Amino acid sequence: MSPGLLLLNVALTQGLFGAILAGGAWYFGVPLDVLGVSGDALSTGLPALLVGVVFGVVLWVGNELASGLAASSGADYDEGLRELLAPEGVRGWGLLLGATLPTIAVVEEFVFRAAVVGAVTPVAGTSPWVLAVVSSVAFALGHGAQGRVGVLVTGGLGFALAAGFVLTESLLVVVVAHYLVNALEFLAHEGFGLPDPVWS
Template sequence: MAYWVAFAAFALLVTAGLVALTRASAGVVGEGTEDFTAGELLLQTTLSQAVVGALLVVAVWLARIPLGSLGVAVSADLVAVGVVVGLVLALGNEAAMHVLDSAGLGYDEELRETLTPESRGGWLILFFVALPVVAGFEELLFRGILVGAFTTGFGVSPWVLAAASSVAFGTAHTAQGATGVVVTTLLGFALAAAYVLTGSLLAVFVAHYVVNAAEFAAHAR
């Protein structure tokens, strides 16, 4: 049990740190990033999340967390489920954006615009490096650990954890503005629900990737 408590404390510390860092940096998007290209910003984002993700993997190993509690399993069926869920959520995300824009409540798109590549090589890096790393890190933390592992380790309802982790997930996207936080929280809960229902980290990783990739593709300049 001591391993679980230490692991949980570390995971919550990472989550709190991520939220705090996001909130602190939200105000400098578009100001402090002017001297960087989209590729350089993508590289920084990818490296930082890859490093923290690697630390989480090490923590999982040191704390002897069962991979089954994270939903680690691989199959073509799970990939297919993830694609379908991702497409449905991507369509819902776009519809929500249009509704909010019509109501004058559109969320801040400056972050996505700042990260949008300007070259073919940049798009390849975005789709095949940056987005997979971001989706992998966020799903490992917000779904695999905060929902799956915590349910196994502490016997808490996965739906309670899904709700709590979704609030943290939304709060970690402060750069998208207040409306963006609400939309991202709802998206996070949809992903968490898919995770609880499928028990698969792979399925929600694929779904998350599809949502992000579709958003960049749909709004490419």
């Protein structure tokens, strides 16, 4: 399968899964505010977008640091999936940055942060931080294709995103941050061919 078809397949598969989950949330009447969607400016307004951008850049730098630490310890994690999804040509990059990565960010944040942390917290009557840990473990295990070190790094990223969701109560913040982490990683290493980490 060509990179373009693979990107399209990922976008469609994730999009369908996300649509089913969103339909389920609507059917069962899950309140939007527990999913991180409200009328507050920090939830859906420009402040949320700006916080998400800053948060995403910080998380990307953290990912690069983690990559550097892994490399220095001789425990490099598998980047085969990123290389497999690396696009060819302007159209491929447009598909990646304009469809596949946004869809992944929206669906994964809806599942692991909005649903597992936001929706379950009031039902379970527990601390959102407990569910942040649970969601982070699930998020990490869902990225097993990146190897054991990649799972650990992704688990840390997942907890950081969960913390961002708990503190801001905004789905938009973590969606933007998640998108930027992925987009910057692809642009830096597959687009511009920079080393991993970029300062090595």
